[in-house]
Amino acid sequence: MQRIALGFGLATLLTASVYADGYLWLSAAGSAPASVYRYNLRTGQVDRAITPGSWGFVQSGDYNLLASDGDALYIGLENDRTLLKVNPYTGAFRSAFGYQMCNCFYGHHYMKDGAFYEGELWRAAPARSENSAGILYVSDADGVPTAAFYASNQTHLERPIGLEWVGDALMITTAQGLYRVRFPDEPLVFEGEAYTLNGVPSGHALGGLAYDAQRDKLYLATSDGSSAMLWQLTLDHASRSASATPVETLTLKGYPSGRQPTALGFVPARPGDADDNGCVDDADLLIVLFANGSSTAQADVNGDGSVDDADLLEVLFNFGSGCN
Ligand SMILES: [Ca+2]
Ligand SMILES: [Ca+2]
Numbered sequence: 001m002q003r004i005a006l007g008f009g010l011a012t013l014l015t016a017s018v019y020a021d022g023y024l025w026l027s028a029a030g031s032a033p034a035s036v037y038r039y040n041l042r043t044g045q046v047d048r049a050i051t052p053g054s055w056g057f058v059q060s061g062d063y064n065l066l067a068s069d070g071d072a073l074y075i076g077l078e079n080d081r082t083l084l085k086v087n088p089y090t091g092a093f094r095s096a097f098g099y100q101m102c103n104c105f106y107g108h109h110y111m112k113d114g115a116f117y118e119g120e121l122w123r124a125a126p127a128r129s130e131n132s133a134g135i136l137y138v139s140d141a142d143g144v145p146t147a148a149f150y151a152s153n154q155t156h157l158e159r160p161i162g163l164e165w166v167g168d169a170l171m172i173t174t175a176q177g178l179y180r181v182r183f184p185d186e187p188l189v190f191e192g193e194a195y196t197l198n199g200v201p202s203g204h205a206l207g208g209l210a211y212d213a214q215r216d217k218l219y220l221a222t223s224d225g226s227s228a229m230l231w232q233l234t235l236d237h238a239s240r241s242a243s244a245t246p247v248e249t250l251t252l253k254g255y256p257s258g259r260q261p262t263a264l265g266f267v268p269a270r271p272g273d274a275d276d277n278g279c280v281d282d283a284d285l286l287i288v289l290f291a292n293g294s295s296t297a298q299a300d301v302n303g304d305g306s307v308d309d310a311d312l313l314e315v316l317f318n319f320g321s322g323c324n
Contacts, residue, residue, distance in 0.1 A: 021269040021303055023089070023276070024210055024219055024230065025073060026250070027113075028259035029062035036063050036075060037255055038091065039230065039248070040276060042269065043297045046254030047276065050091035057082050057096060065114040065123060066208065066265030069141060073265060076123065078110040083143055088267040089278030089322075099143040108132055113173075113208040113263035117165040120146060124172060126159035134160045136172070136181065136190055149183065149190040157192050161262050164209035166218055166235065171195075173206035173220070178233075178242055199244030200231060208264030209233075220244060221261035227251040228261050272318035274301050274311075279323035284315050 024039045026046075033053025040047045053059045058080040065076030065083070073088040081098040107128075114123040121143075125135040134157045138147040151157035162173035170181040172192065179192030200206070204222040211218050218233040228251050231244040251257050269276065274284040275298070284301075291299035291307045299307045301314050 021301075022212060023267045023269065024221075025066045025091075025263075025265040025267065026221060026228075026255060026261045027062055027064040027066060027208065027263040028256055029064070029078070029262045030259045032061040033059045034061055034063050034259075035256075036066070036091065039250060039253070039255070041247075042276075042300070042303060044248060044253060046250065048091055050086070052084055052093075055084075055093050055096075057084070062110075062112070062260075062262055064112050064208070064263030065121075066210075066263040067114045067116050067121060068265055068267050069116050069119075073267060074114070074121065076111055076114065078112065078262075079106050081106075081143075087278060089270070089273075089276060097143055099139060099145070101145050109135055111137070112161045113163045115164045115209075115211075116141075117170075122163055122165070122170070124160035124163040126161060126174075130158070131155075132158065134158045134174075136160065136163070136170075147188070149181075149188055151192065152189055154191065156194075157190075162207055162209035162220065162264065164211050164218065166211050167213075169235070169237065171209055171218075171235070173209060175205040178206065178220075180237070180240070193240060195235070196239075196241040197233075197244060198241065199246075200229075204229065205260065207261040210264035210266040212266045212268065214268060219247070219264055219266065221250070221264045223260050226257050228255050228257075228259065270318065270322050272301050272315040272321065274299050274315065280315060280318045280321045281323055285312075285319075288312050288315050 021042050026037045035049045035051045038048035052063045060077040062078035072085040075084040085094045109125040112124040121139050123137045125137045134151040136149040139145050160172045178195045178197045182191045204224045207221040220231045222229050230247040233242045272280040274287040288299045288311045301311045
């Protein structure tokens, strides 16, 4: 009992420091079949790539959506109803299902970035052709449709791409702009309140959005056609503006050149998981032990810049977590 109490106290101390640790999953539109990439915030590297097209489902030039319900990472296709659930750390395939809607939807719209909000799956659905409304499509977690909102008579919102709930604010991107979504009294319609975006160079098309709710960090991915960038956004709702701070040039860290990061999804790291596979075990212990005294980012699981006893304790206190 005493040991448990001691362990609890130390664990509280260890988790008291808040540092950016987690993974940003990125879509990569522009080739078929497309891949999905994982950017590791602790190591600063794109360290995983998965190719859902090789799993025997419908091929797509953009596997996106990339929203996590805390248990699985959901992947969607831009051109088909299929939805995939994968391990949120490794990207390993778990199951496939689909939206319960007509495939004819895809004659007029693509599907892009998405997010979970209060148990429902929200998705940006840009129009394929001019003079067709952009749609925000909502379903439950099983793909059963619950709502769809149209940007009627708003040509600047024909092609929503990025989508994320930031607290109770729904933010979307188009290639050219950042908007806060508003729902007027009119049913099934959405409007966009334009936000001034400072810091992103002109010539960069805006892409996916992802939110780390625990640390209140909003991320945006962009591309200038050859190189892709990751940014952290600070929103100021009062002045309807956002400022972007660069996090990484993704194409220098393993993300392919010439692809569009149309979707972004955040998954928090499991504390003590040095090898980033979602399970804290002997392998993590060995990584930290062998790196003791260094500043190796992979082994610096508490993110304080050095590998020492504190990292070892973080592994030990979380030992077995996620391994079942
Ligand atoms: Ca591990
Ligand atoms: Ca450390």
